[in-house]
Amino acid sequence: MVCLWGLKFILKYRHSRYHIWRTVVLMICQLFLAFLIPEILEGLNQEQAYFAKDLKFFWPLNYYFFEDWHLNAMAEGGSMGMFYLVWGIALFLLVTPILTYFLGKRWYCSWVCGCGGLAETAGDPFRHLSDKRLSAWKLERWLIHGVLVYIFVVTAVVLYGYFSNQSQIFGIDIYTWFRKPYGFLIGAAFSGVIGVGFYPLLGSRVWCRFGCPLAAYMGIFQRFKSRFRITTNGGQCISCGNCSTYCEQGIDVRWYAQRGQNIVRSSCVGCGVCSSVCPRGVLKLENGPEQDRINDKPILIGRDDVRLL
Amino acid sequence: MKFEHTKPYEDWFWEKNRIDLCFDHVENIQFENKLIRLRSGQSKTYDKLVLATGSVPNRYDWPGQEANGVISLYGLQDLELLEKYSSTTKRAVIVGGGLIGIELAEMLRTRNIEVTYLVREPYFWANILPTEEGEMISKHMQQDHHIDLQLNSELKQIFSDSNGRVEAVGTTKGERIPCELVGITVGVRPNVEFLKNSDLEIERGILVNEFLETNIPDVFSCGDCVQHRNPQAGRKAVEQVWYTGRMMGECLGETIAGISTPYIPGVWFNSAKFFDIEYQTYGEVPAKLPNDMSDFYWQHPEKKASLHFVFQKESEVFSGINSFGIRLRHAVLEQWIKEQKTIEYVLTHFRDAWFEPEFHKNYSHEIIAAFNQKIGSNLKVETKSWKRILSHIKSATYGH
Known part of the structure; x- marks a missing residue:
C-alpha cells in the first residue's frame, strides 16, 4: 500500500527533494523493517513464541510490549529476544528523545512510521479535511494526552501484575479492566477503524493527531526541547490560506505565518506540505539553535518606524 | 481549496x-x-473613521467593454463570473501584462482554455522586470504553458454576438482574435468615487499624511485607496500592493489604539508566482539599470531559477536582488541592504540568505564561480552561520 501510493505521492511532489527523500525512506521502512525482516525472522524461528520484530514499532505505540506473554516471548527468544527487549526500551528512553531533540518528531511520524506512512501516501488526497477550528485543537490536547496517561497507567498495572505474579490489582482483574479495554478502544477502534476508515470524513491523520501516545510523547519534546521549527519568512505572507488548508494535522499555519511567528507545535509531524504549497516561499522546516526558536511576540518585517519591545 | x-x-x-x-x-x-x-x-x-475602501480594476473605455464575458479579477464576484463563463469558453484573451493577468492565465489553463495574452510592452511586466527575467517568464509562459503571448500589442475594441456575449477582440495591430472571454487586468485605481463630492481631499486617492490622517479630523485612511502627500524618497504616492496595505493597517491600528505611529515603509520587498516560478524581490532592482549602478545576473543552465544582484558601481554597495525560483530569507536580505553590505559580502555569505527547503540544492558555489569568472575575482563561499542569521532576524524585528 505505502509503496504503491508512495510512488503516486512522489510523482505528485516530484519538484521537492524533501518529499522524494522522505517518501523513499518511508517506503524502505515499510518494506524492510515492517514487512520483510520480521517475516524472514519469523520464518527462521518458527518454533519460538511470537514477539514483535518490527524494529521501529515500540512502546507506547506498541501497547502490548510490556504484557506478560510478550515479555516472556522475548525472554525465551534467546539473544534475538534479548536484543529486541533492550532495543525496544532504548528506543523509548534514549533514541526517541535524542532524535526528536535534533530533528523534531518528523523523524518518526512522517519518515518512518507505518500509520504515518499510510496517512502520507494513501491518505494524501484527504489531508485538507482535517478540522482547523480552535475547538478541535482543544479537543486534541485532551484526547492525545489522555491516551498517553491511559497507556502509562495500563502499562504500570500490567508490569505490576507481571512482577508480582498477580492477575488482579486492588481486587480488579488486570486483563478485563486494563489490557482488554485499551487494546479494543485504542488499539483497534481508535487507531484502526476511526484512524484509517474515516480518512474521507475526518482527514488522514485523526489517529496521529488525537490518539497516538507515541506522537504525544514526542510532541512534548518537540514543543519544549527541540531544535525543530517551521520558520516564517519575515513579512512575506499574503494570508492566502494554502498552508492551513493542506495541513493534515489541522494546524492553522496561516495564523502564525501572517503574524511572522515561527510554528512550534507539538502536533506537527513535519510532512513539509505547508512549505510546498506556499506560493510566496514563506515557510521552511528546519533544525536550528533553540535560542529564539519560539518568537511569540513577533513583529512583521517591512516597516521602519520606531518599534515597541 | x-x-x-x-x-x-x-x-x-x-x-x-x-x-x-x-x-x-x-x-x-x-x-x-x-x-x-x-x-x-x-x-x-x-468617533474615529478609517476609510479602507480599496481599489477598483481599471478599464480604459474600450468600445464594447460592457459585453458579457468581459471580466476583471479582483474579488469573489469576479471569480463567480469567471466560473460561470469558463464552461462555455474555448479561447480567452487577457489584456495587461502584469501580476493579475498571469494569474488569470494560469487559472484558465487549469481548465484547458486556450489563452491569448496581449502585452503592451516588449516583454512580460517590462516596467518592473529587467529584460533577462522578463524574457525567462515570457518563455516559461509560451513553452511550458502554451500561452499565445502577443507582445507590443494592445486591445482596441471588443466585439459581441447577438446575445451580447463576447465573440472577438480587435488589437492595435489590426488583428481580430475570436474568443468567448476577455480578462481585463490593466491595474487598479483607488475606490474613491462615492467620496468625491465631500470635504475629503482627494486627488488620485484619499490624501493622507505620514500618520495616515486625512484633511478631516478623526478620519483616517489606509490601503489601496490612499495617496500619500509626502511619499518617502524612491516610493510612489499611490503604492497598491498587499504588503504596503498590510503595513499601513498595522500602523493605523497602533495609532488609533493610542500609540501614534507614522507609516514609514522600510526596505522594499515584494513577491509573486508566475505559473511554476516563485518570485521574490528585495531592495532596488530597476528594470533599466541607471549609469551609476552595476549588476550581476545568474541563471541556472536548465532549471527555471535565476538571481539578479544590483549594486552601486563606485562603492559596490549592494542595493537589491530579484530572485526567481529560489526562496531567500527576508530578514537577512533586509539587513544586508540596510547595513550597506558590499556585493562581495553578499555573495560570500549567500548561504545565510538561502531559504530553500531542506535537501534542495544550494547554488552558492555555482553563483560565486560565475561572478569570479565575470570580474576575475577569487571569492569563496563562507559556511552558513546561525549566529549571523539570528542577529539579522533580531535587528530586523526589534528595531534599530
Whole structure:
C-alpha cells in the first residue's frame, strides 16, 4: 500500500527533494523493517513464541510490549529476544528523545512510521479535511494526552501484575479492566477503524493527531526541547490560506505565518506540505539553535518606524 | 481549496474581539455630523473613521467593454463570473501584462482554455522586470504553458454576438482574435468615487499624511485607496500592493489604539508566482539599470531559477536582488541592504540568505564561480552561520 501510493505521492511532489527523500525512506521502512525482516525472522524461528520484530514499532505505540506473554516471548527468544527487549526500551528512553531533540518528531511520524506512512501516501488526497477550528485543537490536547496517561497507567498495572505474579490489582482483574479495554478502544477502534476508515470524513491523520501516545510523547519534546521549527519568512505572507488548508494535522499555519511567528507545535509531524504549497516561499522546516526558536511576540518585517519591545 | 479556507480567522473571531461586522454599502458620509448612511437605510455614527475602501480594476473605455464575458479579477464576484463563463469558453484573451493577468492565465489553463495574452510592452511586466527575467517568464509562459503571448500589442475594441456575449477582440495591430472571454487586468485605481463630492481631499486617492490622517479630523485612511502627500524618497504616492496595505493597517491600528505611529515603509520587498516560478524581490532592482549602478545576473543552465544582484558601481554597495525560483530569507536580505553590505559580502555569505527547503540544492558555489569568472575575482563561499542569521532576524524585528 505505502509503496504503491508512495510512488503516486512522489510523482505528485516530484519538484521537492524533501518529499522524494522522505517518501523513499518511508517506503524502505515499510518494506524492510515492517514487512520483510520480521517475516524472514519469523520464518527462521518458527518454533519460538511470537514477539514483535518490527524494529521501529515500540512502546507506547506498541501497547502490548510490556504484557506478560510478550515479555516472556522475548525472554525465551534467546539473544534475538534479548536484543529486541533492550532495543525496544532504548528506543523509548534514549533514541526517541535524542532524535526528536535534533530533528523534531518528523523523524518518526512522517519518515518512518507505518500509520504515518499510510496517512502520507494513501491518505494524501484527504489531508485538507482535517478540522482547523480552535475547538478541535482543544479537543486534541485532551484526547492525545489522555491516551498517553491511559497507556502509562495500563502499562504500570500490567508490569505490576507481571512482577508480582498477580492477575488482579486492588481486587480488579488486570486483563478485563486494563489490557482488554485499551487494546479494543485504542488499539483497534481508535487507531484502526476511526484512524484509517474515516480518512474521507475526518482527514488522514485523526489517529496521529488525537490518539497516538507515541506522537504525544514526542510532541512534548518537540514543543519544549527541540531544535525543530517551521520558520516564517519575515513579512512575506499574503494570508492566502494554502498552508492551513493542506495541513493534515489541522494546524492553522496561516495564523502564525501572517503574524511572522515561527510554528512550534507539538502536533506537527513535519510532512513539509505547508512549505510546498506556499506560493510566496514563506515557510521552511528546519533544525536550528533553540535560542529564539519560539518568537511569540513577533513583529512583521517591512516597516521602519520606531518599534515597541 | 474553497472559499471557507480563504477566511483569515474563524467566524467567532470578530465578535470575540468586539468587532461588529456589518455587511452593507455606504451611500454617503456626513463628516460634520460623524454620520454614515447605509444603503439598507440604517445609519452609523463614529468617533474615529478609517476609510479602507480599496481599489477598483481599471478599464480604459474600450468600445464594447460592457459585453458579457468581459471580466476583471479582483474579488469573489469576479471569480463567480469567471466560473460561470469558463464552461462555455474555448479561447480567452487577457489584456495587461502584469501580476493579475498571469494569474488569470494560469487559472484558465487549469481548465484547458486556450489563452491569448496581449502585452503592451516588449516583454512580460517590462516596467518592473529587467529584460533577462522578463524574457525567462515570457518563455516559461509560451513553452511550458502554451500561452499565445502577443507582445507590443494592445486591445482596441471588443466585439459581441447577438446575445451580447463576447465573440472577438480587435488589437492595435489590426488583428481580430475570436474568443468567448476577455480578462481585463490593466491595474487598479483607488475606490474613491462615492467620496468625491465631500470635504475629503482627494486627488488620485484619499490624501493622507505620514500618520495616515486625512484633511478631516478623526478620519483616517489606509490601503489601496490612499495617496500619500509626502511619499518617502524612491516610493510612489499611490503604492497598491498587499504588503504596503498590510503595513499601513498595522500602523493605523497602533495609532488609533493610542500609540501614534507614522507609516514609514522600510526596505522594499515584494513577491509573486508566475505559473511554476516563485518570485521574490528585495531592495532596488530597476528594470533599466541607471549609469551609476552595476549588476550581476545568474541563471541556472536548465532549471527555471535565476538571481539578479544590483549594486552601486563606485562603492559596490549592494542595493537589491530579484530572485526567481529560489526562496531567500527576508530578514537577512533586509539587513544586508540596510547595513550597506558590499556585493562581495553578499555573495560570500549567500548561504545565510538561502531559504530553500531542506535537501534542495544550494547554488552558492555555482553563483560565486560565475561572478569570479565575470570580474576575475577569487571569492569563496563562507559556511552558513546561525549566529549571523539570528542577529539579522533580531535587528530586523526589534528595531534599530
